[in-house]
Amino acid sequence: MTRTPPEPMLAAPVSDPALLPGWAGEPKWDGFRAALSVDGGQVALRSRHGTARHGTRMAPAFPEVVAGAAQLPGTTALDGVM
Template sequence: MLTVPVESPALRTGWAAEPKWDGYRAQLAVHAGGRVLLPSRQGTEMTSSFPEIQAGALAHLPADTGLDGVM
């Protein structure tokens, strides 16, 4: 999940990018049985700090879903 320098900001076909202005970079994992994990890039478990994300993930995402993003 770390950025790397590139020679050109042009993206290859099929790629997407977004700026990270502020916030946290995390991965969201919804596991079977209703377990949600939200670890930071450095491995800090942040699920309990964002109960609304945990609740939303359980309400709207199927089990075995993984997302990477900035919040």
């Protein structure tokens, strides 16, 4: 079964950094926002531009991230900053 990773969440500026219970936040100082998915041993690392399925492929630029992600359980999806 092929699964489509979820669309990445986009950051939104807020006037008050206080978070509601159950929420988490992270500052983006510098780096690349990416969506990573593992499905059936295949690792996809893509930018947030476009859709999660058709974003810019980033795996060639970050082989160490792909190698580490290959050790994650199948059907893993992550969204974050590298």
